[in-house]
Amino acid sequence: MAGVGLFSTLPTTLTAAPFRSFQLPRSLPEAQGVSSAGLLNFVNAVEDAKLNLHSLMVVRHGKVVAEGWWAPYAPALKHTLYSLSKSFTSSAIGMAVAEKKLTVEDKVVSFFPQDVPTTVSPNLAAMRVKDLLMMATGHDKDSTGSLRADPDNNWVKAFLAQPVEHEPGTFFVYNSGATYMLSAIIQKVTGQKLLDYLKPRLFDPLGIEGADWETDPNGIATGGWGLRVRTEDIAKFGQLYLQKGMWNGKRLLSEAWIEDATKFQIQSKGGSRPKEENDWLQGYGYQFWRCRNGAYRGDGAYGQYCIVMPKEDTVVAITSETSDMQAILDHVWKHILPGIQQTAITARPSAALKQKLTSLALPLPTGQPTSPTAARVSGKPFQIADNSLNIKRVSLAFQNGSCVCTLQDDKGEHRVVCGLGRWVEGDTDLSTIPLKLVATAVPNETKTRIAASGAWSDENTFTMTWRFIETAHYENVICRFTGDDLQLEFQKSLAVLTHSKDNRPVLSGKLLATASQGK
Template identity: 70%
Template sequence: MSYNRREFLQQLGFGALQLGVLSAIPASSWAAAPSYGQLVRSSPETQGISAKGILDFVNAVEAEKLNLHSLMVLRQGKVVAEGWWAPYNPDLRHTLYSLSKSFTSTAIGLAVAEGKLKVDDKVVSFFPEDKPATISANLAAMRVKDLLTMSTGHDKDTTGSVRGGDSKNWVKSFLALPVEHEPGTFFVYNSGATYMLSAIIQKLTGQTLLEYLKPRLFDPLVIEGMDWEVDPNGINTGGWGLRLKTEDIAKFGQLYLQKGEWNGKQLLPAAWVEEATRSHIQSKGGSRPKEENDWLQGYGYQFWRCRNDAYRGDGAYGQYCIVLPREDMVVAITSETGNMQAILDHVWNHILKSVKSTRVPSDKEEVAQLQKKLTTLALPLTAGKPAADLAAKLKEKSYTIADNSLNIKKVSFDFDKGWCLFRLQDDKGEHLMVNGLGNWKVGLTDLSTMPLKLVLTPVPGEKRTKVACNGAWVDDSTFEMTWRFIETAHYETVQCKFEGDNVQIEFKRSLAILGNTKDARPVLKGKASA
């Protein structure tokens, strides 16, 4: 079967994305007036940063294959550098993982300012119907402040027990867990504690955390299109699950840098910003000594202290909102990396070191190199060749798949100039993925992203998700596809090995690739249909 390429891709919701086309806002925007809600753009030198420092940062993270998806650098309230590694782009939201916690903390600060609660209020006081019959002294003593500072007294993170238990009432599950230490004295990173902050907001206001923050934080900052994952009862997960654009992260950091003030209005009390971002308890993490370790600088109200008198919100696999008050800077980054400390090291060693107290002389060659680099950023395509003799023989051929736990019944491949259509049929219907050959194809898919995620919680109402796909022939009988779910941090590879009338298909999610572990999904075996 042949297709009109343009009509077919449009019908599926896919479009062609050549490398770099959407990787960054054009560098000429340094002098452009901002659109509504956008931060002001400027050049690095005008704001006292050398272009070389930022260029060195980008080159360093690429050399170490740290898999950044986006970068935005602000100095003195202006964007001085920004870039997206294709197929990521400025208009896409991105999973924040635990960077979500800093937004949850902000909601508590707003609720405190409105007189709805105090940080010394006891946690059990908010949930009389969910507390256990017998309340231990440590549980009775647990305050909102202990949730904020990850010092609830639990010996380990409660998230697995709360989310993985039989009950759909996560609040009740949290309160039923033993509290081994005196609250306020023992730090353990605890996403379940942040979930409880979200539950408190909903209990007090009758609104989800997302609904509560919208008029108080998101609307004033002109942050739009955000969403947040939920528990079985519709409570936002709090400790993870928020999706925002890179510029939204930067705006949030700038709000904190400005001590809660935005466009002449105090959105968040300055005193709360100071309290939230100072160290309240000795933190834990990392493998290096304290003077070299950004996880041992202390923990605030869902913010980490950093070296260089900075602080940050961060999330798994490299989602960052880094605030440097001394230098009047904010750095926003999204990525999927297994080495979060390395990214911070490069921020300090390249971006921070390039900051001067005054405007720096412009080096036209360095500026041109940075502009070119930021507008041509791209993640690698699937390694291999775009064509093979076998491709023509696969046209109009489908494979019946042996019984498997994924309930996949049938697959087929259709190759045409510049793309391959992969069809997968399971118990939920037929799913289509269009793979560019030598470029990305971007579109929508109804394939679930759940197997790729770190925490298996849903976005309310999400039926389809944005995806960028490409494929290549690894050898004459092996076609491999890379599917990047570009509003998450993750991707997967799908390797298809053909031998006679048989095909073997192996899925590998990026978290398994990062951790060098086996993907839990079965290897599919199929036979050409008669």
């Protein structure tokens, strides 16, 4: 199912979703001074460039003027935010500052006396909350890897044990470990986990339902990544910042905090372009990036965006899986920004835009829905040779326009139902930590949402695409049949995206004797 279009309501299949009551108002683009042609050009451009968008929402004057989801992604689905999570963590610090739980000048070591190293260096002693916020901890490199590798699973202690090579506040290094420490500080000073702290202060007022956050081994929210919310939730978060912290007549964040969080605090690094063409060299605030054109943004790996344009009174929310994050921003500046006018536009809205936004879809696996091989192997188990993935047995059952893939490993039996020429959505326990850049778990999550489809690319090759639709990523599973033999190859989307090799082995299987005799 593709997403909704210009101003239509949600599909009837989603009317029971509780977040409907908290929707932003809808409007035609031209009524809010936004060119339909510019929006359509943006969508066409990102598709032509194969930037793999999953969703788009554009808000002008507080009203949604365009929205779309590339099937099988859909309005009611949460999406992993990666580092866009950081901007939410920063907001929690702003709220705690307003409640006088801490100040940005407080020293980091003061919150964790039991975890400081035996010898505290002058630079570590000088590190402030503000330095965590502006990615200026003084570290030479991102500390996240060291935290996750800590044998004692004490990420706070591991962070404080890292050498601090530079004077805090003077040296920018993008450091997700710093944001994790902000989460740990929130938990320390409020007695609540980050998600619980934000729920009544941010999520409930904005109508953000069902948000979840990955945690460290001790239950502290990762802070710098791991939040999942819906696309409209991203847009509402940006709108809150555009409204300088006010929401429905109530102040959620101080205007001074929003000013400090979104202004230039330190010179950032990143990208290879000259500064005037590079949205990673416009400066960094408190877990927000400055942009060209007077805008600012929260963003996350592979193209998760909350772009706020104060001069234009506009918010753009995007989820995707792209290897070229600058390209998406380039298209926003090239196509959407010039089409924003100060007053309503008299031209009629583009019917082509509405049609486009209501028919967005990611490509299905290419090929035929059936093959003579399907009948020969359907439902018959293949014994898999010993392998590092501990996969023991695989079978594919073709029936009623679908394929049921059953995979047995050391954790049990798992099923994925694939549509033939269509997506079939469901839940799977095949992996409770589906393909992600950082493999941290969501508390109590035992299954993951999946949409799957398959096709015969030739008579003996069946390819499945498994999209983990609450993440940015997918998996291609290629099954090659030769006589009684099966070759099983996995391709994670991150390898496809970077034109690199998946490091997992190609598996070999043999049709079980009893199944072979019955063919």
